Amino acid sequence: ESAVKALVDSGSLPAEVLEAPLEVSDTKTPEHGDFACNFALVATKKAGMPPRAIGEMLRGQLLSNSEIFREIDLAGPGFLNLKLKPEAISQYVPRVLAAGDDLGKTDLGHGEKWNVEFVSVNPNGPITVGSGRGAAFGDALCRVLDAAGYCVGREYYINDGLNSQQMRLFAQSVRHYYREALGLPTEFPEKGYRGEYVADVSRALLDRAGQSHGDEPTDWFQKASQDLMIDRQRGDLEAARVVFDTWFSEQSMHDSGHVAQQIDRLKEKGEAYYGVRPEGVETDADEQEEVSVGKEALWLRSSSYGDDKDRVLVRSDGRPAYIAADVAYLQNKFDRGFQKLKLILGPDHHGYIGRMYAACRSLGHTAGHEGEFEIIIYQVVRFVKDGKPAPMRKRDGNIYELRDLISELGAASAPDAPLAEQMRIGADVTRFFYLMRSHETHMDFDIDLATKQSDENPVFYAQYAHARICSVLSKAAEAGITPGADNYSLLTHERELGLIKKILDLPFEVGRCVADYGVHRLTTYATELARTYHHFYDQCRVIQPEEPELTKARVSLCEAARIGLAATFSLLGISAPERM
């Protein structure tokens, strides 16, 4: 940049070129040097000169007053290929050692308070493999945001509203099994929940609360079975190493009057009105009946904030609709001091974005990628098991649970290991597989393949590199050599320098993940870093008694690579084993 300025100052280039963006990027092939600069191409129009002429001037300027460039080539249509002196690269090794576990951390976020809500599965079933993707993605994103200097609150919203029809149906299903176990007259509710876990809940209820509740109303069963289900969900998520700071109850906002308060506020602001469904919109039979009674629902003016249509806030029978609690919940998060709200939702929530953004705007807040509130949708993951798609619905009783996926993958990878070790490995593999793909792309998760081929799993490839380094380091330690060297300029081998550059990419990758939430890049990075280490290891023998200085420098580089791998694993929520 200063080189460009100098050229402008000296009159060689017109001032307009300062408006052109200056970019320096990695190169794809080694012969293109360490970094490439396309400025000459970008600036050619502004300068009114051919790109190669600009490039030549820039090259001369950079070489004349720089101590870090070894060589600069002008290539192709006008790329500047910058080659750094080895010392300029190797000097970063001690900095990585000094950073240690903090490698990759930045202060991009300046401690800004962010709320990230994810998973938030209704408390009427265990965590499924479908929600597992959201769990792994949300958790990894939080880890990345933490590392980037944001103050992150991880939140789980419990849909425990007593007016929820789904939850009432679930409670009635539990009640049926409970009464059945006691021999009381009962009938399975229409469209009730049939999964095995429903009977589990009723049995747990018998254990915990005793046999005297057969005549309790649905409310009682809803509260009791919710609590049991939430405990189970929490356990499922912990098996995947996903933990939350806050488990927030929807019902608590109804109880405290917060929901009613926010509804009143919207009415006062003129954001809501009483009325019947607009003409020309289809209504079903039940609704016709209700409307004919002459009662009116309260509508939110969401269409004036970008939504397709207005939404019912309070039903004509006086019960608040689901979105009322959502509005109140949004406001509640802002009231708790969060500056930005992120909501991670599954692929069946596309239709949700418009109304939620509208609701947010009606509260006087901004929404969207740059706004105070943003919804991030992850795409479907399809599971193939025993050669056919695995169903994940809750009501057909055939649930594929996240917990089972973890234990299956763990058991397949290490059949002889103790259970705890299997669960650790299973969590590693499960998380890595979920995170390998961009959250915004559809993905297939082939269980048969993941279990059969687990030996050649990319997660083991990366972890193996870490274990290998640990082995080398302990071997070095036996010989009295620990990380830390006097002369890092001995690191001049192409693969040594390549490894250092790859380690230094980590903070850059973290920054990109924050920008577009593409945390899957870290799995790619982990694989690349592991490969770069294997390449180095293959050609550069680390421990050489006859070369004590070089050995010390290389041991230090090994430690730097270990730090880089461990930091990446930590961001992904994957373990960094010292032995495999």
Add this chain to the structure above:
RNA sequence: GCGCUCGUAGCUCAGUGGAUAGAGCAUCAGCUUGCGGAGCUGAGGGUCGUAGGUUCGAGUCCUAUCGAGCGCGCCA
């Protein structure tokens, strides 16, 4: 019908408007007096769905179109 997402190697998928589009798996051929061979080296494999457009330059941005998935309730 409307909206969102996706379409890249046999399969699953990476790819920051840049140079010869990459990885894993699968297939084939090699590498070990030595620090962990769960590794390394090499080969084959591509009309980036299709057609236009934007520009010095498009897998990437825009438009259209075809195909696949998901969503569109006074359910949550």
